[in-house]
Amino acid sequence: MKLTDRAALINRDPMTIGERIYLPAIMKGLSITVSHIFKKKVTVSYPEEQRQFSPVFRGLHVLNRDEEGRERCTACGLCALACPAEAITMEAAERKADEKHLYREEKYAAKYEINMLRCIFCGFCEEACPKDAVYMSETVMPADYTRRSFIYKKEDLLISHPKK
Numbered sequence: 001m002k003l004t005d006r007a008a009l010i011n012r013d014p015m016t017i018g019e020r021i022y023l024p025a026i027m028k029g030l031s032i033t034v035s036h037i038f039k040k041k042v043t044v045s046y047p048e049e050q051r052q053f054s055p056v057f058r059g060l061h062v063l064n065r066d067e068e069g070r071e072r073c074t075a076c077g078l079c080a081l082a083c084p085a086e087a088i089t090m091e092a093a094e095r096k097a098d099e100k101h102l103y104r105e106e107k108y109a110a111k112y113e114i115n116m117l118r119c120i121f122c123g124f125c126e127e128a129c130p131k132d133a134v135y136m137s138e139t140v141m142p143a144d145y146t147r148r149s150f151i152y153k154k155e156d157l158l159i160s161h162p163k164k
Contacts, residue, residue, distance in 0.1 A: 053138070057138055058121045059121075059136055059138050060141055060152075061125070061135075061136055061137075063112065063134060063159070064134070071108060072131045073108065074131055076107075079129050082125055083125055087114055087116070087120075092107050093109075116141055116150040116152060117150045117151075
C-alpha cells in the first residue's frame, strides 16, 4: 500500500461545533474524576499501617545459621552468580588454623553485602544456595532517607540462634 493510499483512509470530516470547543471531552474527563472520588482509597499510611501480603511474599534477605550457631554460608558464590540484578557482593576467605576445628567448612564469607536498592526480590539467590544459608523472610524492607542504609552487610543479615 502506497503512502497516498494510506492518506486516503484517514477520516478528514470537518469537526462539529461541540468537538471544536472540546466540551464533551471535558465533561467526560470530569465525570471520570468525580467517579473516582467516591471509590475506596488504596493508599496505605506506611509504616503506621501495614497491608496484607500474599503467602509467597519475598521480603528481606536473611543469612541462616546451623543448629550449633555457626554460619552456614561457605562463600561458594552461587547466590551472587544467580542474582540477575547483581545485588550481592561477596568475598571469600580461608579460616585460620586455630578456627578450623570449630567449623566444618574451611571457607567463609569475609564480606557479604546485598544492595537492596538493586534487588528485584526474585528469590534466585535462595534457590541457588546449596547450604540453605540464604532465605528471604516475610519482613518488609523499612523506609529510609539515605542510599547507604539500604546496603545490608553480613552482620545485618545474620540471624542469631542460641547455642545448644
